[in-house]
Amino acid sequence: MNYSHEIIMPNDDIPFKMFVFEGRRGNYSREKHWHRSVEIFALFEGEIEFYVNEIKYSLNPGEFMLVNSNEIHSIHSPKENFTVVLQIPLTTFERYYTDEKFIYFTHSRRIHDEEFMQVIRDMYDAYEKKEIGYDLKVQSYFYELIYLLVSKYREVSVDSEMIRSNKKLNKLSAITAYMKENYTKDLSLESLAQTFGYSSTYLSRMFQKYAKTNYKNYLDDIRLEHAYKDLVNSDMPIGMIASQNGFPNSKAFTKVFQKKYNKLPSEFRKEL
Template sequence: MEFSHELIMPNQGLPFKVFLFEGGEGNYFRDKHWHRSIELFAVYEGTLKFYLNEEIFPLGTGKFMLVNSNEIHSVDSPEPNRTIVLQIPLKTFEDYYTGEQFIRFTHDPLPQDGQVMKLIGDIFGAYEERTCGYEMKVKGLYYMLLHLLVTEYRETDVTPDMVKWHKKLNRLSLIADYIKENYASELSLEALAEIFGYSTTYLSRMFQKYAGINYKSYLQSIRVERAFQELANTEHTISETAMNNGFPNSKALAKAFQKKYGMLPSEYRGMQREKRSHMSHPDQ
């Protein structure tokens, strides 16, 4: 099981982030990861399979998943879909915390689910159109969504164990941010432990207990995901991509890439070029 911490940056001019899910074309799997922000996945066409805290949640058209701060999750998107993702900074809810920097929302279906889906769709639609005054419209819809979340979906009965788990993953988030900045260099567990003032044994156990993976696999996951993005968005050679993302050579990248995505980097690069060619000449 591989995952990574994700750093969330809001859309320019807005207090949150909204975008179309990057796995909308299908044949996509996002490894287990976590972030401090609250995240909503709203499916408007097609289906997704969501993995949250070792549970499986199939998401069909018209359904959404709310991911709490520091909940480890992954997403399987084998088929094309249209899914809007909305990410809300945790600090937004500071007046409603039920523990130290802690708030939790239910995953259970509620009668208000349809309202949530409509608000997210309207937020994205207004943001995409960007007509005169769209910022005010988007923010108005956004605050209606926040009101719905804190009044109908917030859980007030939280356990000390939940808060403790949240705090541990907050500490891991600081370490993960550092790794995300330095993943392309040689970054041993020993060096990382020294930087953050932990023993190697303690840091290793911390990853294993609270994130369910060893450090080496975690780092590998980040590197292969970054390589995937580089292959999709640049014309760098596979060897260049390997070196840019911390792999010793193209063979090591190919092995990790095939394990994660079920194809070789060369196959993926070929698919991307074919897709771009078709977009440039749609009538061919």
């Protein structure tokens, strides 16, 4: 099968998204983040390293990672890979919620894993060929996948702390969305807390306890992700990249970049 291009499923004709992982060329990292949708990474070629709630998972070809709603995860793909990513709205599973609009799927391997991967492969293949009625064929595979999820991978017994963490991350999602929209501005912890009606101490604790990171690191990661793209895809001076992505100066940007990539931005750019 030829996997040669990135595909994003249109939102207006199917009930989910499917695309090729943006880190397919390797040397790619996606820092800690979370979202409401259920996300599946199906690896067919290469290798990927996952961290989900501080636990490391190494994927080999034929394996997948299932990321639950509001699970904190990061991704590292050091080498080239072919990975199909599915993003499924949480509301797809509303008839199967266990409590507090909550549903949880296991990360453990199951005897149905091979069947699960085959469904994803067939779904992608059907979309790529675009034969008459392909959208119906894709959706038929999609519902087969949903059936496997709720019947073979859903965990019925979940502890109260997991549900509590899920609710807190729902609240944090609004805050982090605001941060992602305003990362170029001077976003202090105090001003952000005031915007959302919290004390700075309480907001700081929310990040530490439920996002497993501190506020400053989270903001630096957002800014670094955008600055990295400018560094790779433009000829802008380092200082300009820093200022346009919210860093107070080039020294602050260099410090964060070097901590992440073990190189100065200028050295990294020369190697590219």
